[in-house]
Amino acid sequence: MVNTTGTLQFMGKPSIVSTGVIVGPMEKQSPFADSFDEILPLENEPNETYEQANTRYIEKACSVAVKKGHEKLENVDVFIGGDLINQLSPTNFAARQLSIPLLGVFSACASSMESIILGCLLLESGNAKSILAGASSHHPAVERQFRYPLEYGAQKPKTAQWTVTAAGFALLQKQAKSAPIISHATIGRVVDGKQTNPLHMGAAMAPAARDTIERHLTNTNSKMADYDIIMTGDLGKIGLSILKEMFQDEDSGVILQDAGAQFYGEDSFFNAGASGAGCSAAAFFSHIYGQLKKGVFSRVLLVATGALLSPLTFQQGETIPCIAHAIECRMEKRG
Amino acid sequence: MKKVMYVVLLFLFITACSNTEEKENIYSESDSTQLEQVLKKQESINGFKSVMDKNDLLVALDIKRMKRFQMEKITTKITKELEEKFPNKEVMVTGDLKIKWEIEKVIDQQLKEDKLVEAIEKIKSLSKEET
Amino acid sequence: MDQKQFEKIVDEQNPKTPLLVNMLKAFLVGGIICTIGQLITFFYMRFFSFTEKTAAGPTVATMVFIAMILTGTGLYKKISQFGGAGSAVPVTGFGNAVISASMEHRTEGYVLGVGGNMFKLAGSVIVFGVLSAFIVALIKTILVKMGVISW
């Protein structure tokens, strides 16, 4: 059923059966570390390029998700995924290995939620039974594409964020037992806050997050207090405080949280926190998913934010347009 | 005959002013006083080292740190003054530390005649190299 | 909420760049690098036949060599995070830009990767160095020919 301005309602109870989250060595210190499925000791094996490593992370996350869902890879109908590398090559190459029909999606760091939304729509249409959806990012590979070579000494400001090395994928099926369901989703608009600093993405993405959250709340006739948590993807510490200022809602202080701001704890080495498509995917599919399953949370809004810039557009002096996709997850009380 | 005269003169000279200060140069003492006359009145230097043979005069200045900005001006000025005093010599003045070290080496070794000419040529070629 | 309000919030929430502290750090790190350079210059003057002027060449080469070791072992970016311009402005920073780029693109092969991308970051320094040197030298030559100034 189509609601107003980009909010979708799913009647068929698409649910997240299982998730697989594979992270790199730097993510070991994350407060979410306990809920990750596997922490790999190396970002890339010797004689392996960063891009190949990213592909391997995706493959691994997918097989873990499928295995945990007691499903077989060949029974998965569609594989929907995205990453940050040019032409989505890691996702495409992973799909070559997995040999599942592929839909590659790109909305920068919001790719994780975009693939979930697409997956839910496919389930709703009845044309697919089980779907793998998610996203990944790989720090060295992303860094070399968007910023500087890894070993180049450039001073990072306090606003800079650290791209996580992580792949997070979820197995979606209809009406699974004791699994969180996705009830609504809001497709993001591209919002431009006229920010130009690529080392301060939080400020650029905050308006997009605000737009999506606000539309979702009005379209579903709810308010912030109805949710246990509204978690944004990778605004970072400063981006989150900007978002809170923008809402000026008394509930926003506690309910609004950010995966990027929490991902690495308080370590100042990471400056404003984490970013990347893998950041929202890893945090949502590990920590939040676990809390939903345990019944700690019963209604959450997950908003993945993405900055749609490329080194090219930045150098050509364009501002940074941003997008945010949201899904609402509910866990029905048992019995 | 002339040489004998020189030696006598030199001998007289040495005995006349035997209480000279730190010996910062070698070879003819008469030349050395002339040299000192010029260099002593320079305010911009702390000291100097020099060697000379029949045709050449090398002076390495220890220019005061804050005056090193005008190093080129100082060296050309002193070169001119020295050229007036030693019209038959090729004068080279520098503020380079390396030349100073090299001159010190020559002074220490107390080289004579041919060897000295050779050493001076070597130092000259060193300083003529471009950066 | 309009653009103006939003920009005001961003300005308020932005952490202030500690300009003074950063400048002090840059001064320290840059000063230390130049001091090491000076010591190397003395080394070349003492043990080889280099004068103060000519020792600059081998000194620069040695500093770039040190930059290679530090870049390869991952130390240079740590120094940079602390020192900022203090480690970027000396020639070691130039070396770091060249070496990090060539290390990064080794996976694409030596010709297209290393050779093609080596000056990705440092190339602009050479380009604008040459351009400005050309213009400055040209103006000076013209002025000398016109008799306004002498060499």
Added chain:
Amino acid sequence: MISSIITAFIVGGLICVIGQLLMDGFKLTPAHTLSTLVVCGAILDGFGLYEPLIDFAGAGATIPITSFGNSLTHGAMAEAEKHGFIGVLTGMFEVTSSGISSAILFGIIGAFIFQKKKTTY
């Protein structure tokens, strides 16, 4: 010797402070900062001011990237003095080669030796 080490420290440090000011105060990227400083070095040499600075500070003036612009200009002007306008073109790299050639050489060597087994941060 001690005094030249102190001047190298102070002058080198001050040039870096100017760089930091360009990066933080004027929000330039490192590449822009370095390019600006190189151009400054070239212009200073045009006025004949950079060589005295080298005389004064030694490595404090030759190690920062500004000396790169200086030596390019210096080579060009030295050749121009000898050969006129053609010299401006041909003399440019006469004296600068060591920085660039060593960077190229060590870049290739670095890429060759440091085939990273593990990324460290």
